[in-house]
Amino acid sequence: MASWLSIPKNSPFSLANIPFGIISASSSKVPAIAIGDYALDLNAFASSGGFSQLPSIQQHLSVFNQPTLNAFAELGRPVHRQVREYLQNVFRADTQYPQVLKDNAALQKSALIPRSQVTNHVPMQIGDYTDFYAGLNHAYNIGVLFRGKDNALQPNYKHLPVAYHGRASSVVPSGTPLHRPSGQILANPTADPKIPTFSPCKKLDIELELAAFISKPNELGKPVSIDEAEDHIFGLVLMNDWSARDIQAWEYVPLGPFNAKNFGTTITPWVVLIDALEPFRAQGIEPGNRDGLLPYLREKRAETAYEIPLEVEVTNKGGQPTIISNSNARNLLYSFPQMVAHHTITGCNLRSGDLLGSGTISGTEPKTQGSFLEQTNGKTAIKLADGSERMFLEDGDTVVLRGLAGTEGNYVGFGDCTGTILPPVSF
Amino acid sequence: MASWLSIPKNSPFSLANIPFGIISASSSKVPAIAIGDYALDLNAFASSGGFSQLPSIQQHLSVFNQPTLNAFAELGRPVHRQVREYLQNVFRADTQYPQVLKDNAALQKSALIPRSQVTNHVPMQIGDYTDFYAGLNHAYNIGVLFRGKDNALQPNYKHLPVAYHGRASSVVPSGTPLHRPSGQILANPTADPKIPTFSPCKKLDIELELAAFISKPNELGKPVSIDEAEDHIFGLVLMNDWSARDIQAWEYVPLGPFNAKNFGTTITPWVVLIDALEPFRAQGIEPGNRDGLLPYLREKRAETAYEIPLEVEVTNKGGQPTIISNSNARNLLYSFPQMVAHHTITGCNLRSGDLLGSGTISGTEPKTQGSFLEQTNGKTAIKLADGSERMFLEDGDTVVLRGLAGTEGNYVGFGDCTGTILPPVSF
Structure with missing residues (x-):
């Protein structure tokens, strides 16, 4: 598709994409789409008759x-499709x-x-944020580190999409700098008794994820069937689930990660x-209708993953960027519709604006993992282009995640998911 | 304090209390207080000059x-105090x-x-709901069941208030019936390999908790100090954190409970x-300024718990009620200010309306535990007054939690925290 607007060939926001967001320029926050190097202010567009040729809206x-x-998302997928087209x-x-915009x-x-x-903002009011653990290779890699190869995956892993509730208040838009968190860590993990110290995190990590925003809500007590689940998904974003590994290691038993993740996402x-991602459907690590899945999780079709190349770039203080990882969205064992079906099977209600993270998306080869820990x-340190080495993030490091189908x-891309680590706050 | 209004002597809402809520009668939702058998509609009261003698409001x-x-809570504790008094x-x-109401x-x-x-409603828009695990005896009892007496408490337990993020969307007001959830359970936990089945929950349980609503927010990256933490707390409610134990046992590794808790709270x-609870301050299981606590968690005073007797009542289908448990809020190892200080130590932002659960409040003696599991x-079945026995909840059971200081x-009481279990939805 060619446009009358000049769109750079390498733009993630080609005419094939049309992603939606919330911007502010001179005035208040308004909905917009991104196209090439521009944002189209949909409030200005709509109030000047821009939608005059689309009666249904x-x-x-x-x-x-x-x-x-949220209000646009709640209108449902058929309306999103009409507006995008x-x-x-x-x-x-x-x-x-041509009279609408080209000649206007x-x-x-x-x-x-x-x-x-x-200025870009978090695009939806997030009611609840849930983070899944659907990246099979990530779960395996972490399992090997903690439990060895023979017990790397827990017995439940291939039966249900493991998840935990995350922190919605600290979800921030790309570009927001974050302070290195402080908390309790075990300086000497083998000492007995175990006595924690108060310290800035020394093992600050990233997690490369995709995340889905919910459009259509479901009522409490009314599970969403796997066949209807995709129509409850508005669209996807890239997500960096920053993780303080040393805080996590001490705090996480028996109820899971808490402070290790709550300082920013x-x-x-x-x-x-x-709909913009539909052309990139592909079979994932295992088909979405594979044998062994309980019926409430079994998709009608096999191709429930997406072919979306992903990358992680690290740069220190304006130096030379280094791509430290290349992965692909196909590395997810569960699809977003499967996550929706599982999340609601107990009757849990999802609301418009709820955010569902995929879990870390890692490959199996070297330099395809979605976290430093893996x-x-x-x-084994990662070497950056400036000659420095990293086990984990240092203050001043900027991480950029990208995904481009x-x-x-x-x-059809997501744009940069950028964050810079500031020094810890002083106490 | 005597009132010109007739207030039953056994009312949890005496003149010493003055709790705030959201009600609807003939019209829309409005703020109110409870007093005796009445609610005072604060919208009607304010708009008719009821606050004319309180210039600061x-x-x-x-x-x-x-x-x-939320807006009232954000005004801060000095304003809440003035309005209550x-x-x-x-x-x-x-x-x-007398001209304001007594003679009007x-x-x-x-x-x-x-x-x-x-009709009562959830009183605040809950941004995030966090559930702590501060009930020492509960943590110990559960630990004994899972790991034996020698390793009942994890090494971190006495150093930090363990917590996990909960599900905000399914927090419901007292009186809301809930369907028994369905999901994956292990019918035969000792089989190898472990193959789950899809089933209604067979081990449906309660958790007796207190929970705090946040008033004053803190910014991302700005921890709340222990000395300021109490001024970020609006007040407390009673909470039943319904738990599907069989779903939980299968799903919870390695990231904690998810579907086992998300169907309703x-x-x-x-x-x-x-402020209404201030007269009931007491030393808890251990003092709030005990040695060994890291400074960011150490309270200035020892008396950081509350003397609030708690009870759990179970009734099946309108039969005779049975008090199955008597506990006390003193059984919490950590105070709500300690929870706030810990929650924000990484820089996590709390918002007005966020809900912080205490964790299950159990005693050490028989019939003082806050869950069926314990x-x-x-x-060993619990015998109800109607002669029937319970390992866990049955359909038609109504559970009432009460707390009365x-x-x-x-x-100064909370009123009834009531829920009835409906049969599972059909699939």
């Missing part, structure tokens, strides 16, 4: 005058509606804003609609 | 025209302001509503302000 235009995408039409070189200099001036001039601000095991000129 | 009256208590004054037999039949008629005629709808260990005529 007329009764819902107030969703574009909101500080979050309409906006693709508006931007196409051979648009059916005034609306271009008021609604089409260079992305370098906008970074997401890309543009939600890539589930790559270094605290023993498709081919040049037609990329 | 005049600029904030809009907080009483909201569907949640003013309302106590208004209701006192020797009130300084019109306002009594419009704002003072029999509680039997109102019941709270009392009236928030007892932290009382029965799946072996103080003495007759001056009780």
